[in-house]
Amino acid sequence: MSEVSSGAVPAAQGSPADLVRQLLDALGADLVTAGADLGTRRHCDWSGTPGADPVALIRPRSTADVSRALALCHRLGQPVVIQGGLTGLAGGANLRGGEVALSLERMSAIEEVDPVSGTITVQAGAILQRVQEAADAAGMMFPLDLGARGSCTIGGNLATNAGGNRVIRYGMAREQVLGIEAVLADGTVIGDMHKMVKNNSGYDLKQLLVGSEGTLAVITRATLKLAPRPAGLLTAWCGLPDYASVTRLLHYARAHLSGGVSAFEVMWPSYYDYVLEHVRGLRAPLDTRHAYYVLLESPASDAERDAAGFEDVLGEMLSEGVVENASIASSNADAARFWAVRDAPAEFPVLMPGLIGFDIGFSTADIGAVAAQCETMLHARWPDMTTLVYGHLGDGNLHVIAHLDDAPPDLAEQVDEAVYDLTRAWRGSVSAEHGIGSKKRAYLGHTRDAGARHAMHAIKRALDPANLLNPGKVLEPVSPSVDLPGAS
Amino acid sequence: MSEVSSGAVPAAQGSPADLVRQLLDALGADLVTAGADLGTRRHCDWSGTPGADPVALIRPRSTADVSRALALCHRLGQPVVIQGGLTGLAGGANLRGGEVALSLERMSAIEEVDPVSGTITVQAGAILQRVQEAADAAGMMFPLDLGARGSCTIGGNLATNAGGNRVIRYGMAREQVLGIEAVLADGTVIGDMHKMVKNNSGYDLKQLLVGSEGTLAVITRATLKLAPRPAGLLTAWCGLPDYASVTRLLHYARAHLSGGVSAFEVMWPSYYDYVLEHVRGLRAPLDTRHAYYVLLESPASDAERDAAGFEDVLGEMLSEGVVENASIASSNADAARFWAVRDAPAEFPVLMPGLIGFDIGFSTADIGAVAAQCETMLHARWPDMTTLVYGHLGDGNLHVIAHLDDAPPDLAEQVDEAVYDLTRAWRGSVSAEHGIGSKKRAYLGHTRDAGARHAMHAIKRALDPANLLNPGKVLEPVSPSVDLPGAS
Numbered sequence: 016m017s018e019v020s021s022g023a024v025p026a027a028q029g030s031p032a033d034l035v036r037q038l039l040d041a042l043g044a045d046l047v048t049a050g051a052d053l054g055t056r057r058h059c060d061w062s063g064t065p066g067a068d069p070v071a072l073i074r075p076r077s078t079a080d081v082s083r084a085l086a087l088c089h090r091l092g093q094p095v096v097i098q099g100g101l102t103g104l105a106g107g108a109n110l111r112g113g114e115v116a117l118s119l120e121r122m123s124a125i126e127e128v129d130p131v132s133g134t135i136t137v138q139a140g141a142i143l144q145r146v147q148e149a150a151d152a153a154g155m156m157f158p159l160d161l162g163a164r165g166s167c168t169i170g171g172n173l174a175t176n177a178g179g180n181r182v183i184r185y186g187m188a189r190e191q192v193l194g195i196e197a198v199l200a201d202g203t204v205i206g207d208m209h210k211m212v213k214n215n216s217g218y219d220l221k222q223l224l225v226g227s228e229g230t231l232a233v234i235t236r237a238t239l240k241l242a243p244r245p246a247g248l249l250t251a252w253c254g255l256p257d258y259a260s261v262t263r264l265l266h267y268a269r270a271h272l273s274g275g276v277s278a279f280e281v282m283w284p285s286y287y288d289y290v291l292e293h294v295r296g297l298r299a300p301l302d303t304r305h306a307y308y309v310l311l312e313s314p315a316s317d318a319e320r321d322a323a324g325f326e327d328v329l330g331e332m333l334s335e336g337v338v339e340n341a342s343i344a345s346s347n348a349d350a351a352r353f354w355a356v357r358d359a360p361a362e363f364p365v366l367m368p369g370l371i372g373f374d375i376g377f378s379t380a381d382i383g384a385v386a387a388q389c390e391t392m393l394h395a396r397w398p399d400m401t402t403l404v405y406g407h408l409g410d411g412n413l414h415v416i417a418h419l420d421d422a423p424p425d426l427a428e429q430v431d432e433a434v435y436d437l438t439r440a441w442r443g444s445v446s447a448e449h450g451i452g453s454k455k456r457a458y459l460g461h462t463r464d465a466g467a468r469h470a471m472h473a474i475k476r477a478l479d480p481a482n483l484l485n486p487g488k489v490l491e492p493v494s495p496s497v498d499l500p501g502a503s
Numbered sequence: 504m505s506e507v508s509s510g511a512v513p514a515a516q517g518s519p520a521d522l523v524r525q526l527l528d529a530l531g532a533d534l535v536t537a538g539a540d541l542g543t544r545r546h547c548d549w550s551g552t553p554g555a556d557p558v559a560l561i562r563p564r565s566t567a568d569v570s571r572a573l574a575l576c577h578r579l580g581q582p583v584v585i586q587g588g589l590t591g592l593a594g595g596a597n598l599r600g601g602e603v604a605l606s607l608e609r610m611s612a613i614e615e616v617d618p619v620s621g622t623i624t625v626q627a628g629a630i631l632q633r634v635q636e637a638a639d640a641a642g643m644m645f646p647l648d649l650g651a652r653g654s655c656t657i658g659g660n661l662a663t664n665a666g667g668n669r670v671i672r673y674g675m676a677r678e679q680v681l682g683i684e685a686v687l688a689d690g691t692v693i694g695d696m697h698k699m700v701k702n703n704s705g706y707d708l709k710q711l712l713v714g715s716e717g718t719l720a721v722i723t724r725a726t727l728k729l730a731p732r733p734a735g736l737l738t739a740w741c742g743l744p745d746y747a748s749v750t751r752l753l754h755y756a757r758a759h760l761s762g763g764v765s766a767f768e769v770m771w772p773s774y775y776d777y778v779l780e781h782v783r784g785l786r787a788p789l790d791t792r793h794a795y796y797v798l799l800e801s802p803a804s805d806a807e808r809d810a811a812g813f814e815d816v817l818g819e820m821l822s823e824g825v826v827e828n829a830s831i832a833s834s835n836a837d838a839a840r841f842w843a844v845r846d847a848p849a850e851f852p853v854l855m856p857g858l859i860g861f862d863i864g865f866s867t868a869d870i871g872a873v874a875a876q877c878e879t880m881l882h883a884r885w886p887d888m889t890t891l892v893y894g895h896l897g898d899g900n901l902h903v904i905a906h907l908d909d910a911p912p913d914l915a916e917q918v919d920e921a922v923y924d925l926t927r928a929w930r931g932s933v934s935a936e937h938g939i940g941s942k943k944r945a946y947l948g949h950t951r952d953a954g955a956r957h958a959m960h961a962i963k964r965a966l967d968p969a970n971l972l973n974p975g976k977v978l979e980p981v982s983p984s985v986d987l988p989g990a991s
Contacts, residue, residue, distance in 0.1 A: 216947060
């Protein structure tokens with residue numbers, strides 16, 4: 016396969032003013048705003064990585080508008096960055112300079128709730144929380160949930176394959192999608208708006224587009240699965256003596272709780288001690304100290320029976336010594352108090368300016384050893400560093416926070432390199448749920464081998480041959496070479 | 504994008520004898536058997552569509568062997584058909600003539616069960632039932648299950664995204680995969696053998712390869728998710744008065760059964776009456792007749808509590824009149840007796856030689872009307888036709904059987920056209936779980952629009968530019984043209 020560059024930002028023909036005039040002429044002033052007229056509008060995501068301002072902003076009102084806009088940019092050789100709620104953490108929606116921004120903000124309709132089929136059909140710019148509310152109003156649940164729910168959009172959730180706290184029970188964003196509509200770089204519309212759970216009719220394009228971070232197509236609409244709404248949630252806070260007990264509790268709970276496990280959030284003492292000391296208003300769920308803390312949640316269908324089962328499971332784990340101490344939430348207020356301890360990272364940017372955060376993935380069997388090795392390694396190199404470790408254990412997702420007062424300017428690069436090298440050594444993922452974007456592009460090869468990256472480049476070239484959609488994100492500039500057997 | 508043909512079988516250089524000699528020289532007699540030496544070995548799947556014999560059979564012992572074989576065939580321009588357990592129903596593994604067959608039968612190892620991570624790692628030629636047994640021996644469950652379990656292989660299950668009876672609870676084959684290893688047409692190995700549930704590091708190639716029916720790559724190994732093994736299964740047979748009651752039962756059961764619904768098999772009277780009359784050894788689960796019959800199954804974690812919940816759900820449905828009559832299995836023998844009625848289609852090929860079978864998908868809301876319209880339409884055109892209707896309702900998957908004694912030779916083509924036209928009119932899927940293969944290729948456009956097919960062709964050309972992997976399957980010979988806005 017040819018080694019065409021697919022990472023560098025291509026240059027459009029003509030001056031920025033020319034470009035804006037051509038966009039305005041073709042698409043009209045309702046859809047196109049010149050960069051100079053955008054005022055203080057924000058164009059960067061939450062990653063903290065630098066982002067340029069767009070040459071122009073296109074705000075389509077329909078899929079046909081998106082198609083016309085992309086077909087035009089394709090003819091002009093003009094790169095485009097797609098923007099949703101701008102809540103990403105990997106710089107995937109940021110501009111590098113010279114691009115047009117395409118925002119889906121005007122395509123935010125919730126088009127249909129079909130309670131019999133258990134589906135909701137929305138435009139890509141729909142805010143996640145609005146989708147959750149529409150499902151709730153129909154007596155069901157849209158289970159994807161994350162902290163940015165009030166700002167993030169379904170299009171962004173799908174483009175980045177968003178995760179969150181309830182993946183262990185309901186899966187990632189990709190597992191919520193039944194149908195998708197998307198527009199390719201040249202304006203071709205893919206109309207796969209189906210409602211079928213089973214549909215083995217050719218390649219599953221939606222699964223390729225989900226998680227491709229705006230580099231392969233613009234997702235414009237989707238049909239999503241709804242889940243039954245649980246009658247309630249059972250919540251407990253547990254203290255455990257060692258990592259083997261943590262995985263034993265996970266497996267025992269999954270096997271013995273009728274409703275399964277909807278959250279299994281693990282916190283290491285580094286995290287627990289820090290947030291109780293520094294984050295205002297938190298109360299310790301237990302008055303004892305442990306090697307690991309677990310926030311366990313299970314959905315209940317029958318409040319009384321499932322609560323009895325929940326108590327049985329914790330009783331058995333306590334009697335086996337797997338759990339040293341536990342507190343079961345007896346009210347929503349108790350559960351909220353437990354979750355507040357887990358949700359404390361929302362305060363970290365204020366408490367630890369310049370913090371370095373990681374979103375890495377490993378097999379569940381490895382996480383205990385990886386976390387210990389990671390904290391030991393960081394403290395050996397930076398003795399005064401604050402490190403906090405927590406994660407979604409059942410999903411193999413570890414979050415590590417590193418912070419140093421009076422940090423040297425290149426600290427983030429050094430810590431990134433150290434943690435991602437460790438990730439590679441453990442055959443882990445450099446991005447469990449946040450995506451690669453621009454921030455982790457240099458480390459993609461730590462998780463994906465040359466053959467996989469080679470195939471990704473081939474697909475990118477096939478669907479976006481001029482490299483106009485979100486150029487420079489996810490993939491390195493040039494496809495890696497692979498050794499072929501017998502090719503000499 | 505250029506309109507290169509990607510459906511016709513390409514012709515290799517040289518004579519078949521030349522080819523065999525080159526394969527033997529390069530790969531050795533252990534891996535390569537000439538077509539003439541294959542004796543009575545079967546090379547066709549279970550679809551009933553015609554299949555040619557291979558020019559040669561390659562049976563690799565390792566991924567490196569697969570890579571060497573494909574690199575060689577790539578240099579020779581030699582098309583290859585990948586074969587697993589040959590249990591497919593769409594002709595996807597059949598040969599058209601002139602191809603080499605690549606069988607994964609020697610790569611059948613179960614390499615590792617990791618109970619802590621909840622994973623099993625296998626080679627593609629591993630038989631599904633062996634994988635289920637290995638999971639069971641580790642105290643867990645591999646939930647994918649289908650009638651062909653004793654013959655089908657994991658590689659084939661993944662290549663076709665196999666479904667089955669328990670998709671409603673555990674998902675299709677694609678939802679069981681965490682990691683994959685595959686070889687592209689030119690011999691490039693993609694090494695994505697991860698164990699992480701969350702891994703947003705670039706395009707999800709495994710989700711593209713799963714369901715691509717051997718046209719994009721040869722899957723060689725996979726790491727699969729294991730589920731907790733339920734303590735038991737609760738099973739009931741229900742009779743219902745109308746379709747609204749069927750969907751009401753589905754939603755009520757999903758919301759109120761703590762363990763959820765692991766099977767929701769719906770049988771129409773046409774099916775029920777036929778099998779009780781014609782299939783030996785079946786006993787009617789109820790002595791009353793109804794407009795719909797449902798086999799409902801729910802996994803139990805706590806035998807006593809979950810059984811009480813199951814009775815409560817059925818009690819409520821009976822008192823509301825949603826269920827007219829029901830029988831709860833009080834033993835494994837009862838449950839087996841209920842399942843025997845649902846598993847009767849295994850006898851159909853003997854009872855109805857030349858039967859025409861359909862595996863179509865619709866939204867759950869539409870299935871009642873589609874099924875009625877389909878039977879009415881078939882009986883209007885062919886008054887003596889036997890039609891049987893049943894399906895996996897929660898997955899939107901309908902099976903329709905049509906049979907006519909003394910059928911004219913072109914009956915299958917006529918019935919196909921009529922049923923697939925109806926499928927298109929209801930925006931359904933021409934293949935819910937069996938795949939497109941060669942049998943339904945002409946109808947792919949009934950479910951996937953020109954834009955989607957255009958993208959599929961582009962991906963096929965990107966990963967297999969010489970069209971050597973399973974040529975002529977899934978995709979029509981030439982990519983459809985799409986209208987681009989403003990392109991004049």
